[in-house]
Amino acid sequence: MTTTRRRAIALLSALTLASGWLGTAQAGGHDSAAPAPAPAPAATPMPEGYVPTVLVTGANRGIGLELARQYAARGWKVIGTARKPAEAKELNALAAASGGRVVVEALDVMDLDAIDALAKKYEGKPVDILFNNAGITGGGENQQFAKNMKWELFDDVYRTNVVGPLKMAEAFLPNLVAGYQKKISNVSSSQGSIGTTKTGTLYIYRSSKAALNMVMKNLANQLKSKSIAVALIDPGPVDTDMMAMLPKKMLRPVNTAGSDLIRITDQLSMENTGTYWTFDGTVLPW
């Protein structure tokens, strides 16, 4: 394939990603009548002086870095993971300026043993919120049915977007039980909404986010008995490397997306656990 053709396909895929989001909103795909989640108190009131901890995967850039920044600005402890911590310049700078509240950990969420090893390192320490953010699309040009389908890509995308988040929840379950907020927030995508899908693109990415939604809905049901709430949140089209092919004016600033994800996570409770929201708090169709 020529470079020009590859670029054109990548641009088209990025546009599809964005038009999916915009189309969902324009077509009224959201359940616009659904009420935004009401503010919810912490599962158990936090004791005076308690500093909550958030664990964010893929915190070295994009939405994950922004989540780490905003939670750190709130005074929280942040465990930010990166595949290559030595190259995580901005996250390392955040950690250096945090007085020990932000720590950087090496983690590839495709490596299940590494997830267990990280959980072992934090054994006995509370984690209030697990933010499953790390994710990949696999590239739109690589998932065109009957044209250019990189079948082996299913493995990488599913391991990153579905298996990794579920394994994180399993490995850090004792830490979540020990925390006060008891929440798992997953950065999903409106691309995972089967009910609003209108085009035949992004087979791998879309189905991975639909699968993420299903495993996390299961988990929300199962973890009710432990008072752990689970959210699936679409950040909308955001100005990160993932969407670098699109003009900035089509994208939402990363700080706005970060604060939307945090606001919805603040409002997550045992009453609304297992809900699939978009960034403005409306409920998306599965």
Ligand SMILES: NC(=O)c1ccc[n+]([C@@H]2O[C@H](COP(=O)([O-])OP(=O)(O)OC[C@H]3O[C@@H](n4cnc5c(N)ncnc54)[C@H](OP(=O)(O)O)[C@@H]3O)[C@@H](O)[C@H]2O)c1
């Ligand atoms: N941007 C959007 O418009 C948009 C819209 C809907 C949903 N989302 C979702 O939002 C999340 C964050 O996306 P983003 O826009 O911030 O993308 P991004 O800028 O491409 O960042 C992706 C992050 O995930 C990390 N990551 C990828 N594979 C990993 C693995 N195997 N193990 C650990 N970390 C891994 C990356 O680490 P490296 O630096 O090592 O690659 C990076 O930190 C994703 O789940 C994405 O699907 C994004």
